[in-house]
Amino acid sequence: MDEWGKPLVWLQGEIKTPPFLVDARIEAGTLLRRLQSGESIGLPHSRPMPSLGRRCHELRVPDENLTWRIVYRTDSDAIVIGEVFAKKTGRTPKKVIDVCKRRFKRYDEATG
Numbered sequence: 188m189d190e191w192g193k194p195l196v197w198l199q200g201e202i203k204t205p206p207f208l209v210d211a212r213i214e215a216g217t218l219l220r221r222l223q224s225g226e227s228i229g230l231p232h233s234r235p236m237p238s239l240g241r242r243c244h245e246l247r248v249p250d251e252n253l254t255w256r257i258v259y260r261t262d263s264d265a266i267v268i269g270e271v272f273a274k275k276t277g278r279t280p281k282k283v284i285d286v287c288k289r290r291f292k293r294y295d296e297a298t299g
Contacts, residue, residue: 192223192224193225194265194266195219195223195265195268198291198294199286200268200270202216202255202271207250207255208250210250211251214249215248215255218233219246219266222261232246232247234247236279236284238284239258239269239284239291240291242260242261242262243258243269243291245257253275254273254274255272255273256271256272258270258271258279258283269286269287269290269291270286270290
């Protein structure tokens with residue numbers, strides 16, 4: 188672990204302005220730093236995603252006209268980011284779930 192705690196491992200996506208507005212980017216960074224320090228974040232900021240697997244969650248980052256989602260998994264040695272996307276419906280799209288499952292599986296195979 189580094190001075191911030193667990194490192195972030197980005198399998199896909201990024202948080203930058205644009206497309207995130209400045210306040211949303213700051214909020215996302217703050218939430219990720221809290222995760223890195225070992226804090227467990229619950230609703231309304233994060234919700235579990237058991238459909239992806241154990242330790243998988245979705246951060247909710249409100250922006251001006253939409254809400255960003257950051258799909259992540261808390262491993263013992265890292266916070267693994269599977270996807271960053273703008274959520275426009277009540278359900279996480281099946282495509283996002285399937286892609287994240289594949290990414291997490293490939294990561295496990297490469298690091299296991």
